[in-house]
């Protein structure tokens with residue numbers, strides 16, 4: 001059954017837009033074009049939230065981009081410089097996630113559309129706040145099918161600029177975050193990883209993952225990986241040209257999320273060290289390894305490494321990015 005409802009939270013003025021299709025129910029927000037909650041059945045048919053969701057009153061001060069569409073450029077840009085432009089330095093000496101006025105921290109317009117077999121919400125923004133050349137016009141659609149959320153982002157600008165959006169949702173497939181991500185298995189179809197310096201800026205070296213704890217090509221336990229990488233994973237994997245790109249699963253709930261799309265890389269962030277005084281809807285505070293962000297994007301700091309590709313958005317050019325999050329049980 002296809003259905004939707006909209007509720008405004010009077011304290012924050014944020015609209016909570018809930019779409020339903022069959023056994024799936026997902027809530028999106030007009031603040032940050034966010035994915036907020038995603039209720040999906042476990043292997044026994046029990047429907048629970050597989051995203052980390054912070055309590056609504058904390059959303060306007062969210063320090064960790066929960067579920068948000070991050071842009072114009074996700075990740076870090078060294079010293080915040082691109083050509084003659086200086087972007088905000090909001091992460092030490094560097095620029096992160098489009099800055100403090102990035103897309104994740106702005107209110108968007110939106111429209112819900114019912115289709116024959118799916119339902120979607122399209123968020124629209126004309127970005128004049130981030131400080132990037134533009135304005136960049138963005139349309140970001142989340143389409144809920146009977147087994148997936150399909151995220152499609154269109155970007156166009158009146159001036160030459162750069163775009164590298166991602167969604168920063170934290171997954172936890174145990175259901176209402178009752179177990180940490182150490183109970184999960186992660187598979188990434190990537191043979192290469194970017195080396196980073198102490199400020200998490202890519203050094204330019206591209207390293208093979210084979211024989212290291214970063215080799216997730218066969219599906220590895222995050223518990224075992226995090227024992228070998230105690231500082232946590234906050235790294236960019238260069239995806240192989242293969243679909244699907246990423247599979248996250250949890251044995252006990254029998255839930256699996258399969259990610260595919262047209263992006264070059266994924267930044268995996270295990271939220272290690274993110275022990276915050278920030279209550280989630282389940283009661284717990286946000287803490288290390290409560291969730292895992294799988295941020296599909298082009299490689300970070302690519303403006304300083306043209307040999308890896310380009311995130312240029314030329315005047316009047318349109319770029320379309322897509323990521324599909326399919327949920328199944330096993």
Ligand code: GAL
Pocket residue numbers: 063064065075096200234235267269293295
């Ligand atoms: C990640 C980033 C982390 C941290 C986090 C905060 O994408 O790689 O270093 O900044 O976002 O949301």
